[in-house]
Amino acid sequence: GGHFYPTGKSIKKFSIFYERVTDKAASIKETFQNIPVSLFPKVFSSLYKFGEINIPSCKENTVDCGLFPVIGKNYKTKSFYMLTIEDLTGNFIGTLTVSYYGKEHTLTLDEWILLRQKVGAIGSLLTDYLHDKK
Numbered sequence: 001g002g003h004f005y006p007t008g009k010s011i012k013k014f015s016i017f018y019e020r021v022t023d024k025a026a027s028i029k030e031t032f033q034n035i036p037v038s039l040f041p042k043v044f045s046s047l048y049k050f051g052e053i054n055i056p057s058c059k060e061n062t063v064d065c066g067l068f069p070v071i072g073k074n075y076k077t078k079s080f081y082m083l084t085i086e087d088l089t090g091n092f093i094g095t096l097t098v099s100y101y102g103k104e105h106t107l108t109l110d111e112w113i114l115l116r117q118k119v120g121a122i123g124s125l126l127t128d129y130l131h132d133k134k
Helices: 041-050 069-073 109-133
Strands: 052-055 079-086 092-100
Touching (some): 041 092, 079 109, 092 109
């Protein structure tokens, strides 16, 4: 979160606070710090509605890639997956994103299960952390 200057009204923002990349992939962590959620309305609207974004083939100018246009053009992303992280009461608190740079990759059922388990575990841990901070 943050606040508009000079009105002081609150604004929802997002930042990447953890990133793991291969030697060949470009880092995006420094680029995506304190970004207003309103700049990506399709992405966050889809995440709130469906909980996941599944783009196994991110070709330039496709409708799906228009959700997050910067991923295809600037970072040469071939496949893109995004899952919501929720706290134990179902509140949206973050995302887990996996993208493929070198070649397209369609997630298998086992990979989807693993990712869903990971977001559940992360959400549980963050719930404890957030509640301890209050």
